[in-house]
Amino acid sequence: xxxxxxxxxxxxxxxxxxxxxxxxxxxxxxxxxxxxxxxxxxxxxxxxxxxxxxxxxxxxxxxxxxxxxxxxxxxxxxxxxxxxxxxxxxxxxxxxxxxxxxxxxxxxxxxxxxxxxxxxxxxxxxxxxxxxxxxxxxxxxxxxxxxxxxxxxxxxxxxxxxxxxxxxxxxxxxxxxxxxxxxxxxxxxxxxxxxxxxxxxxxxxxxxxxxxxxxxxxxxxxxxxxxxxxxxxxxxxxxxxxxxxxxxxxxxxxxxxxxxxxxxxxxxxxxxxxxxxxxxxxxxx
Amino acid sequence: xxxxxxxxxxxxxxxxxxxxxxxxxxxxxxxxxxxxxxxxxxxxxxxxxxxxxxxxxxxxxxxxxxxxxxxxxxxxxxxxxxxxxxxxxxxxxxxxxxxxxxxxxxxxxxxxxxxxxxxxxxxxxxxxxxxxxxxxxxxxxxxxxxxxxxxxxxxxxxxxxxxxxxxxxxxxxxxxxxxxxxxxxxxxxxxxxxxxxxxxxxxxxxxxxxxxxxxxxxxxxxxxxxxxxxxxxxxxxxxxxxxxxxxxxxxxxxxxxxxxxxxxxxxxxxxxxxxxxxxxxxxxxxxxxxxxxxxxxxxxxxxxxxxxxxxxxxxxxxxxxxxxxxxxxxxxxxxxxxxxxxxxxxxxxx
Numbered sequence: 001x002x003x004x005x006x007x008x009x010x011x012x013x014x015x016x017x018x019x020x021x022x023x024x025x026x027x028x029x030x031x032x033x034x035x036x037x038x039x040x041x042x043x044x045x046x047x048x049x050x051x052x053x054x055x056x057x058x059x060x061x062x063x064x065x066x067x068x069x070x071x072x073x074x075x076x077x078x079x080x081x082x083x084x085x086x087x088x089x090x091x092x093x094x095x096x097x098x099x100x101x102x103x104x105x106x107x108x109x110x111x112x113x114x115x116x117x118x119x120x121x122x123x124x125x126x127x128x129x130x131x132x133x134x135x136x137x138x139x140x141x142x143x144x145x146x147x148x149x150x151x152x153x154x155x156x157x158x159x160x161x162x163x164x165x166x167x168x169x170x171x172x173x174x175x176x177x178x179x180x181x182x183x184x185x186x187x188x189x190x191x192x193x194x195x196x197x198x199x200x201x202x203x204x205x206x207x208x209x210x211x212x213x214x215x216x217x218x219x220x221x222x223x224x225x226x227x228x229x230x231x232x233x234x235x236x237x238x239x240x241x242x243x244x245x246x247x248x249x250x251x252x253x254x255x256x257x258x259x260x261x262x263x264x265x266x267x268x269x270x271x272x273x274x275x276x277x278x279x280x281x282x283x284x285x
Numbered sequence: 286x287x288x289x290x291x292x293x294x295x296x297x298x299x300x301x302x303x304x305x306x307x308x309x310x311x312x313x314x315x316x317x318x319x320x321x322x323x324x325x326x327x328x329x330x331x332x333x334x335x336x337x338x339x340x341x342x343x344x345x346x347x348x349x350x351x352x353x354x355x356x357x358x359x360x361x362x363x364x365x366x367x368x369x370x371x372x373x374x375x376x377x378x379x380x381x382x383x384x385x386x387x388x389x390x391x392x393x394x395x396x397x398x399x400x401x402x403x404x405x406x407x408x409x410x411x412x413x414x415x416x417x418x419x420x421x422x423x424x425x426x427x428x429x430x431x432x433x434x435x436x437x438x439x440x441x442x443x444x445x446x447x448x449x450x451x452x453x454x455x456x457x458x459x460x461x462x463x464x465x466x467x468x469x470x471x472x473x474x475x476x477x478x479x480x481x482x483x484x485x486x487x488x489x490x491x492x493x494x495x496x497x498x499x500x501x502x503x504x505x506x507x508x509x510x511x512x513x514x515x516x517x518x519x520x521x522x523x524x525x526x527x528x529x530x531x532x533x534x535x536x537x538x539x540x541x542x543x544x545x546x547x548x549x550x551x552x553x554x555x556x557x558x559x560x561x562x563x564x565x566x567x568x569x570x571x572x573x574x575x576x577x578x579x580x581x582x583x584x585x586x587x588x589x590x591x592x593x594x595x596x597x598x599x600x601x602x603x604x605x606x607x608x609x610x611x612x613x614x615x616x617x618x619x620x621x622x623x624x625x626x627x628x629x630x631x632x633x634x635x
Binding site (some may be wrong): 084088101102104105106219230261263264267268278279 | 432481557605
């Protein structure tokens with residue numbers, strides 16, 4: 001039973017990582033921009049959930065309101081800053097978004113302080129399923145996994161089966177051609193960018209009640225997301241899913257069996273994958 | 286100096302004389318020499334505060350120069366350079382006896398070798414990737430070291446360790462150099478910075494250095510010319526790691542304290558910003574960048590100027606970095622010495 005709990009935890013963590021990494025990999029795969037500030041949006045999502053849930057009294061209201069804020073912020077950022085980064089070299093992209101991390105992190109400190117905060121689990125989901133006499137599993141964690149799976153399915157459908165998805169895929173392989181076919185590629189980029197950030201923020205929002213809301217949460221998760229993207233192969237949503245689940249397993253099992261080196265285990269996994277397949281598991285050659 | 290420039294067609298063209306200069310040729314050398322004399326005079330006129338500040342600046346300059354070898358010359362954008370800096374800092378702190386001075390002759394090479402060994406292992410793995418993968422993977426490995434020192438008791442965990450007595454250099458019982466004496470320490474840093482600068486300039490004029498510049502300009506062509514590109518890159522990576530280790534050693538001695546923070550990715554990010562700020566691919570830009578970065582940081586965090594909001598100096602720093610990237614992509618040294626052609630963006634498909 002203990003094992004089942006660990007397994008469920010690792011799947012939940014992996015799926016949450018998938019939400020984050022898929023946004024990162026989408027933005028890179030389609031626009032060619034590496035966004036270091038992606039993790040900041042995880043943090044922004046969590047703090048928005050904390051703040052709006054306290055103001056409105058309900059997480060269910062806080063999530064759509066917060067998402068609207070993030071999407072608006074994403075569209076503005078894309079138009080003002082990121083549009084200038086397309087086609088520039090990666091170094092400049094890294095440094096500009098590094099500057100953004102400092103800005104977001106400091107604004108967070110000014111607006112919310114540096115204390116660890118918590119968000120209450122919504123009453124509807126605040127109970128546990130008993131597994132044995134003294135072990136039980138919180139339903140909210142199952143809810144997180146379910147929502148992540150749903151989003152993964154919607155994303156797959158949207159990108160592979162719809163007209164919009166076709167335009168997005170075409171835009172990633174040949175920007176100019178798509179433009180000359182009369183498709184507004186700027187609008188598509190803006191949309192993809194905002195959706196990518198919204199995915200990160202949403203991950204932060206739904207994770208907030210089960211984890212806590214704390215300074216530096218964005219940087220920590222960003223680096224794990226990089227590991228996911230490196231293992232899965234950049235630009236591949238399928239790769240992001242497989243790699244995120246692998247990382248979730250490695251991290252959770254590492255915490256159980258090698259507690260001192262748990263922070264270490266995922267990087268070891270990455271090193272092995274690099275030796276075996278330097279381009280990631282699912283990258284088209 | 287000949288500056289190789291990649292043209293639109295990807296061919297390697299050598300621009301003998303930059304077309305547009307703000308200052309006549311040779312002016313850059315004069316500005317640099319004046320700067321060096323200025324740095325040499327700091328201990329004679331400045332208070333201990335300035336001795337400490339400019340010591341720190343020169344340590345960061347060594348760190349930035351070592352990264353310039355990778356980013357500016359070989360075209361390898363490493364976002365994990367703090368790993369070697371921090372590791373060397375930990376080595377000197379761990380290798381020093383608690384209440385006695387360690388030997389400089391022993392600990393400095395030891396720290397640099399440890400950093401070089403780490404760079405060899407990590408470089409062997411990360412150099413299998415390129416482009417944006419390289420950025421992410423170097424960052425991830427640096428973070429691995431961060432967690433190693435943060436989570437285990439190897440180096441005092443998240444509290445870090447103190448270096449109570451700084452190393453001394455003594456030969457046959459005579460003390461030649463004591464890093465506990467601020468003036469001696471300052472000139473030691475100064476001498477090392479000059480040694481690194483001129484030493485690297487020499488290395489970069491050698492066939493090895495030319496091969497690195499060739500790899501940056503067109504790796505495929507270098508490979509088809511028969512160069513073992515991987516080993517050249519690994520060589521540069523290890524050398525840069527050792528020099529970053531030298532800077533980390535000096536930093537640990539100056540602060541008398543090491544914590545996982547010196548391994549953090551903010552440290553790697555900051556040194557990249559210094560490089561961009563000063564301009565890369567000419568070594569002195571790294572020094573200019575380190576000077577301006579640390580001074581700007583001091584300015585923004587000055588309570589005398591900004592009062593209570595000075596503690597939020599990171600906000601100003603973030604805005605500063607964003608503006609630098611948008612407005613000054615060739616750095617400050619790029620203003621002095623404009624290249625004949627704007628370097629085109631690398632055609633990086635991944």
